[in-house]
Amino acid sequence: MKKQWWKKGSLSVLLxxxxxxxxxxxxxxxxxxxxxxxxKGGNTLVIxxxxxxxxxxxxxxxxxxxxxxxxxEPLLTRDMSGKVSPGLAEKxxxxxxxxVWTFTLRKGLRFHSGEPVTGEAVxxxxxxxxxxxxVKSIIGPVEKVEATDEHTFKVHLSSPFAPFLSVVMSGxxxxxDAKKAKELGDGFxxxxxxxxxxxxxxxxxxxxxxxxKNPDYNxxxxxxxxxxxxxxxxxxxxxxxxxxxRMMEFKKGTIHIxxxxxxxxxxxxxxxxxxxxxxxxxxxxxxxxxxNLHPLFSDVRLRKAIAxxxxxxxxxxxxxxxxGKPVYGPLPPTxxxxxxxxxxxxxxxxxxxxxxxxxxxxxxxxxxxxGDGLVDKDGKPLSxxxxxxxxxxxxxxxxxxxxxxxxxxxxxxxxxQEMATIKDRISKKSYDMALMYFGWYDADIxxxxxxxxxxxxxxxxxxxxxxxxLNKGRTEMNDEKRFKIYEEAQEILLNETPWVPLxxxxxxxxxxxxxxxxxxxxxxxxxxxxxxxxK
Amino acid sequence: xxxxxxxxxxxxxxxxxxxxxxIFLMVHLIPGDPVTTILGQFATPEAVDQLRxxxxxDLPLWEQYMHFLGKLLTGDLGTSLFTGQSVWEQxxxxxxxxxxxxxxSVIIAAIFGILLGTIAAVKQNTxxxxxxxxxxxxxxxxxGFWIALFLIWVFAxxxxxxxxxxxxxxxxLLLPAITLGMAEAGLIARMTRSxxxxxxxxxxxxxxxxxxxxxxxxxxxxxxxxxxxxxxTMLGLQFGSLMAGAVVVETVFSLQGIGSxxxxxxxxxxxxxxxxxxFFMAVIFATTNLVVDLxxxxxxxxIHYD
Numbered sequence: 001m002k003k004q005w006w007k008k009g010s011l012s013v014l015l016x017x018x019x020x021x022x023x024x025x026x027x028x029x030x031x032x033x034x035x036x037x038x039x040k041g042g043n044t045l046v047i048x049x050x051x052x053x054x055x056x057x058x059x060x061x062x063x064x065x066x067x068x069x070x071x072x073e074p075l076l077t078r079d080m081s082g083k084v085s086p087g088l089a090e091k092x093x094x095x096x097x098x099x100v101w102t103f104t105l106r107k108g109l110r111f112h113s114g115e116p117v118t119g120e121a122v123x124x125x126x127x128x129x130x131x132x133x134x135v136k137s138i139i140g141p142v143e144k145v146e147a148t149d150e151h152t153f154k155v156h157l158s159s160p161f162a163p164f165l166s167v168v169m170s171g172x173x174x175x176x177d178a179k180k181a182k183e184l185g186d187g188f189x190x191x192x193x194x195x196x197x198x199x200x201x202x203x204x205x206x207x208x209x210x211x212x213k214n215p216d217y218n219x220x221x222x223x224x225x226x227x228x229x230x231x232x233x234x235x236x237x238x239x240x241x242x243x244x245x246r247m248m249e250f251k252k253g254t255i256h257i258x259x260x261x262x263x264x265x266x267x268x269x270x271x272x273x274x275x276x277x278x279x280x281x282x283x284x285x286x287x288x289x290x291x292n293l294h295p296l297f298s299d300v301r302l303r304k305a306i307a308x309x310x311x312x313x314x315x316x317x318x319x320x321x322x323x324g325k326p327v328y329g330p331l332p333p334t335x336x337x338x339x340x341x342x343x344x345x346x347x348x349x350x351x352x353x354x355x356x357x358x359x360x361x362x363x364x365x366x367x368x369x370x371g372d373g374l375v376d377k378d379g380k381p382l383s384x385x386x387x388x389x390x391x392x393x394x395x396x397x398x399x400x401x402x403x404x405x406x407x408x409x410x411x412x413x414x415x416x417q418e419m420a421t422i423k424d425r426i427s428k429k430s431y432d433m434a435l436m437y438f439g440w441y442d443a444d445i446x447x448x449x450x451x452x453x454x455x456x457x458x459x460x461x462x463x464x465x466x467x468x469x470l471n472k473g474r475t476e477m478n479d480e481k482r483f484k485i486y487e488e489a490q491e492i493l494l495n496e497t498p499w500v501p502l503x504x505x506x507x508x509x510x511x512x513x514x515x516x517x518x519x520x521x522x523x524x525x526x527x528x529x530x531x532x533x534x535k
Numbered sequence: 536x537x538x539x540x541x542x543x544x545x546x547x548x549x550x551x552x553x554x555x556x557x558i559f560l561m562v563h564l565i566p567g568d569p570v571t572t573i574l575g576q577f578a579t580p581e582a583v584d585q586l587r588x589x590x591x592x593d594l595p596l597w598e599q600y601m602h603f604l605g606k607l608l609t610g611d612l613g614t615s616l617f618t619g620q621s622v623w624e625q626x627x628x629x630x631x632x633x634x635x636x637x638x639x640s641v642i643i644a645a646i647f648g649i650l651l652g653t654i655a656a657v658k659q660n661t662x663x664x665x666x667x668x669x670x671x672x673x674x675x676x677x678x679g680f681w682i683a684l685f686l687i688w689v690f691a692x693x694x695x696x697x698x699x700x701x702x703x704x705x706x707x708l709l710l711p712a713i714t715l716g717m718a719e720a721g722l723i724a725r726m727t728r729s730x731x732x733x734x735x736x737x738x739x740x741x742x743x744x745x746x747x748x749x750x751x752x753x754x755x756x757x758x759x760x761x762x763x764x765x766x767x768t769m770l771g772l773q774f775g776s777l778m779a780g781a782v783v784v785e786t787v788f789s790l791q792g793i794g795s796x797x798x799x800x801x802x803x804x805x806x807x808x809x810x811x812x813x814f815f816m817a818v819i820f821a822t823t824n825l826v827v828d829l830x831x832x833x834x835x836x837x838i839h840y841d
Binding site (some may be wrong): 055056060062063134135137138186189204205206207208238239240241242244245246248249251252254362420421423424425427438439440445448453454473 | 565566567568571572573574575576577578579580581582586617618619625628629636684687688691696699700702726786787788789791795802804819839
C-alpha cells in the first residue's frame with residue numbers, strides 16, 4: 001500500500017516540476033528576453049553603468065555621471081589633449097580684472113523641447129542653478145548674470161575667480177531648459193530638457209535609462225569626427241551592480257559598453273574575440289589622510305616616516321591588478337596644475353626608504369626597544385588605525401599597506417566602515433588615518449582640502465602660507481602665474497606631507513560590437529557622436 | 536472573531552507607534568550625515584550648515600520626531616533627500632517586484648517543502664528520507680548568491696531560457712524565486728517532516744490505517760491538516776521577511792525590489808526614505824502575522840478566536 005502511494009507521490013512531484021518547467025519555457029519562448037535581443041537587433045547602444053543617478057535634473061545633482069551628463073552640454077570643454085575647446089559657446093572672454101566672463105553662444109542651438117538656446121535662456125538656467133543647486137558654493141562669487149544679446153551671456157563676479165573655467169567645463173553648470181523646468185517644477189527631473197546629443201525617452205529607476213537620438217543636434221565637440229546627430233537611434237544605460245552578472249551580460253552580447261570593468265576580469269575579456277579594452281586615467285587620486293591634529297601625526301617626522309614606508313608599486317600591481325599609476329605628488333597628470341617637476345621631486349623624496357623612515361621615527365623617540373619588530377615609546381608600541389570603505393580594491397590595498405608598515409615597525413589596524421561612517425568619524429576628529437579619494441578638474445581642489453575654512457572637515461591641516469597661496473590661486477587669471485602659485489603650494493604639501501598620495505585609478509571600459517568609442521580623459525566623458533554599432 | 540481582530544488591530548497601533556520611535560532613533564543615532572553625502576567633496580562647513588538648516592536637520596531630535604510622526608499620521612512617509620521622490624512613490628515603484636518575488640518563492644517553498652517533508656516523514660529512515668534531509672540541508676546552507684549565479688550561468692547564460700538580469704515580466708522572476716525558495720523549501724521540508732512524524736504516531740492515524748484508508752488519503756486528509764500549523768507559521772514569517780526585500784538576490788539578478796532600495800538609502804543616509812520604508816515594512820510584517828493567525832482558524836477548526 002505504501003509503495004503504491006509513493007509511486008503516486010513521485011508522479012505528482014514530477015508533474016509539479018514539469019508544470020513549473022513548462023510554465024517557464026512556454027513564457028520564454030513567446031516572450032524572449034528583450035535585453036538579449038536589443039543590442040544585436042536594433043540600433044540601440046547599450047551601456048552598463050554601476051550607479052543610477054539620483055536625478056536627471058542637472059541643477060539638483062551633486063555629481064555628473066555619463067548617465068545623466070549626456071543630456072546636457074557645457075559652454076566650454078577640454079579636447080583630447082586637455083586644451084580648452086568650444087562647447088555650446090564658440091568663444092569666451094575674460095575681462096582684464098577677471099571679474100566679467102563673456103560667452104558667445106553658437107548659432108542654431110536648440111533645447112530638446114525645441115526652444116532656442118539664447119543668451120536669455122542661458123541666463124535663466126544660470127539663475128535657476130544659483131537658486132536650487134546644493135553645490136552652488138563651488139561656482140564662485142557670482143554677483144549677477146546678464147544676457148547682452150541673443151547670443152551673448154555674461155557672468156559678473158564680485159572678485160576674480162580663476163577656477164570658474166573648470167567649473168564651466170565640469171558640466172555641473174551646463175545650461176538646462178529653464179522655461180520647461182519652470183513649467184514642470186519638481187517634475188523636470190522626470191522629463192528633462194537639455195542640449196545634448198540624446199533626449200530623454202524613459203526611465204525605470206534603478207534598472208535602466210533610455211535616451212533617443214536628438215535629430216537636431218549638429219554641434220558635436222570639435223574633437224569628434226561627426227558633428228551631427230549621433231549614429232545610433234537609442235542609447236540605453238543599464239544599471240548592474242553585481243560584477244558577475246554584468247560580466248555574463250557582456251559576454252552574452254547584451255551590452256556594448258561595459259564600464260568600470262573589475263580589474264581581475266580584464267584578462268578574461270581581452271581573450272574574447274571582438275572585445276576592445278579602453279583605459280582612462282581618473283581625475284583624482286587615492287590617498288592616506290592623516291588626522292593632523294592627532295598627537296602622533298602633529299609631528300611631521302611620523303607623517304614622513306609613514307610616507308617613506310609605503311611602496312606604491314605593489315599597491316597598483318596587486319590591489320589594482322596593474323590598472324592604475326602610482327602617484328607621489330599632490331596631483332595626478334589629468335588635473336590642471338599637475339607639474340612634472342613636483343612629481344619627480346615627490347618621487348625622490350617619498351620613494352620607499354625604510355632606513356630613513358626608521359631614522360625619522362627614532363628622532364621622534366620611537367625605537368624598537370624590546371625586539372618585537374614594532375617601534376615603541378614609553379613602553380607602548382606604535383599602533384595606528386586606518387579607516388577604509390568596503391571596496392575590494394581598497395581592502396586589498398590596506399592589507400598590503402599593513403604589511404609594508406609592519407616592516408617599518410608600525411602596527412596598522414584596519415577598520416572597514418561605510419563611507420558615511422568614515423566621514424562622520426573624520427568630522428568628529430575621531431580617527432588616526434583614512435583611505436580617501438578626491439576627483440576634480442583643477443588644482444583649486446586644494447582649497448577644499450586644505451584652506452583654513454574647509455580644513456576643519458578634512459585632514460585638519462592648515463598653514464597660513466598655504467592659505468595665502470590657495471587664495472591667490474583663485475584670483476590669479478594668468479595661467480602661467482597661477483601654475484607657479486600651485487607649484488609653490490605643492491612644495492609645502494611635499495615638505496609637510498599632511499597626506500600620502502598613493503595612486504590614480506585607470507578606469508577600464510570594455511566594448512564589443514561597436515566602433516569609434518573613445519573616452520576623453522580630461523572630461524571623463526565618452527565621445528558619443530563617433531560610435532557606430534556593427535551591423 | 537471580530538472582537539479578536541479589533542483587539543489585534545488596536546495592539547497593532549501601539550506596536551507601530553513604538554516601532555516609529557525605534558526607527559527614528561536608529562536612523563538618527565547611526566553615525567553618518569546625509570548632508571555630507573549629498574555634498575560629497577564639496578561639503579565645506581559653510582555649505583553643510585546651510586543645507587542642514589534647509590532640510591531641517593538642525594532642529595532638536597524630539598522636534599524632528601514630532602514632524603516625522605505628524606506626517607505619518609497623515610499617511611505621509613516623507614520625501615527622499617536625494618531623488619526628491621516621495622517614499623510612497625518609491626514604494627510604488629519597487630514594491631510590486633518584491634511582492635511578486637515573495638509570493639512566487641513562498642509558493643515554490645510551500646509546494647516543494649511540504650511535499651518533500653511529507654514524503655520524508657512517511658518514508659522515515661529510508662534512503663528517500665535521508666535524501667530529503669540531506670538536500671534540505673544543502674538548500675538551507677548553500678549561500679544565496681552562489682545558487683543565484685549557478686542558476687544564471689546554467690539557465691540564462693548557457694541555455695538562454697531566461698534573461699540574465701533585470702525584470703521583464705513574471706518569467707524573469709523564476710530564477711530569483713527558485714534561489715529564495717530553495718532555502719525556504721529546505722526549512723519547510725524539515726519542519727513538515729518533524730511535524731508529520733508527530734502526527735503519524737497519533738491514534739486517529741492508526742485508526743484510519745486500521746480501517747484500510749489509502750495512504751494518500753490518510754496523509755493528506757488526516758495527517759497534513761494536523762501537522763501543518765507550525766509550517767504555516769513559518770511560511771507566514773518567511774513571507775513577511777521576504778516582503779522586506781531580499782538584497783542579495785535583488786542585486787545579483789539586478790531586480791529593483793524594496794531591499795536594494797533600503798540598502799541604497801541606508802548607505803546614503805537618506806533618512807526619510809529609510810524611516811518611511813522601514814515603517815512600511817513593519818506594517819506589512821505585522822499585518823502578515825495577523826493574517827497568518829487568522830488562517831489558523833480556517834485550517835484547524837479547533838482554533839477559535841473569541
